[in-house]
Amino acid sequence: MPTTAAPSITLDTPAEGVRRITFNRPGTYNAFTFDMYRSLLDALRAIQYDTEVRVVIVTGAGAGFCSGHDVRTRTPPAWAPGLSGGPYRDLFAMQEIREIPLTMRALPQPVIAAVNGPVAGIGLMFVLAADIAVAARSAKFVNAFHSTGIGSEGGVSYLLPRAVGSQRAAEFLLTGRPVEAEEAAEIGLVLRAVPDDELMPTALELAEAMRRNTPLDNWLTKQALHANSEGQSFARAMDLDTRGVVLSRTTMDLMERRAAMAEGRAPTYKYQ
CATH class of the missing domain: 3.90.226.10 (2-enoyl-CoA Hydratase; Chain A, domain 1)
Structure with a gap:
């Protein structure tokens, strides 16, 4: 309901x-x-x-x-x-x-x-x-x-x-x-x-x-998409994408994403 x-x-x-x-x-x-x-x-x-x-x-x-x-x-x-x-x-x-x-x-x-x-x-x-x-x-x-x-x-x-x-x-x-x-x-x-x-x-x-992507991956990618639609330069867009890569690689959810792909199952994210 x-x-x-x-x-x-x-x-x-x-x-x-x-x-x-x-x-x-x-x-x-x-x-x-x-x-x-x-x-x-x-x-x-x-x-x-x-x-x-x-x-x-x-x-x-x-x-x-x-x-x-x-x-x-x-x-x-x-x-x-x-x-x-x-x-x-x-x-x-x-x-x-x-x-x-x-x-x-x-x-x-x-x-x-x-x-x-x-x-x-x-x-x-x-x-x-x-x-x-x-x-x-x-x-x-x-x-x-x-x-x-x-x-x-x-x-x-x-x-x-x-x-x-x-x-x-x-x-x-x-x-x-x-x-x-x-x-x-x-x-x-x-x-x-x-x-x-x-x-x-x-x-x-x-x-x-x-939903298969990690929560932070989606969040940062969405931010970059919209910010870069009104961005001032390609260089600044690259800076924003680099920030996303660095931040997303620090999470345990990324490890879960890779494990789930290797094991052929749906990931379970914990926002960590």
């Missing part, structure tokens, strides 16, 4: 070492309310220090991944009480929401987005903030920011060009043309597009491959 962090965010463990976070408002294609942002952020922060969790999967319930922010929500965010509208409410709201992609990137565990069905608005932020995304063939990526009269948000204008290139990012962000799953895979928005019934098995297969 899944444990519930909030009625609209559920957590479960579909495989050993894998924590799945499901956006659970299927009747709205998992449109987010302010309470959901807080619940998701709380869940991510708890996972950060949970050594039983080696990989995180984020996905949506029902026929959609996330259709963005629920624009019908008029209640101000709980962390900005008394602010019913205007720029101050928006600024206070984004101070919390902006922590979600930053926390996803800061997690020591790799994050996989299993994208089922439509993705719009803030939902695109969750996909881009993940380390790897795989999409069901039913997935469709839509720029809904202009539909609500705003520019891109949640760091999408930073992350999207790094995933697909500046020209494709400009087209996506400045027009309303949707991107289907197969095209998303071709341009690098997702790793691959798979039949709908293979989406979660594919995500779990990726998670199992990651």
Whole structure:
């Protein structure tokens, strides 16, 4: 049985070492309310220090991944009480929401987005903030920011060009043309597009491959990947990779990894 962090965010463990976070408002294609942002952020922060969790999967319930922010929500965010509208409410709201992609990137565990069905608005932020995304063939990526009269948000204008290139990012962000799953895979928005019934098995297969690595190996590699995407030089990137090699070679978990490979068994890590 899944444990519930909030009625609209559920957590479960579909495989050993894998924590799945499901956006659970299927009747709205998992449109987010302010309470959901807080619940998701709380869940991510708890996972950060949970050594039983080696990989995180984020996905949506029902026929959609996330259709963005629920624009019908008029209640101000709980962390900005008394602010019913205007720029101050928006600024206070984004101070919390902006922590979600930053926390996803800061997690020591790799994050996989299993994208089922439509993705719009803030939902695109969750996909881009993940380390790897795989999409069901039913997935469709839509720029809904202009539909609500705003520019891109949640760091999408930073992350999207790094995933697909500046020209494709400009087209996506400045027009309303949707991107289907197969095209998303071709341009690098997702790793691959798979039949709908293979989406979660594919995500779990990726998670199992990651879980074989030592915890520190994954953590340092993830740090280096994201740091070097905005690094100043090849030399600095080499410095960061060298640090990772030196640190990872000092752990007992590395010895366990080598022993498990030699003995043909799954490794058991102790974070030592």
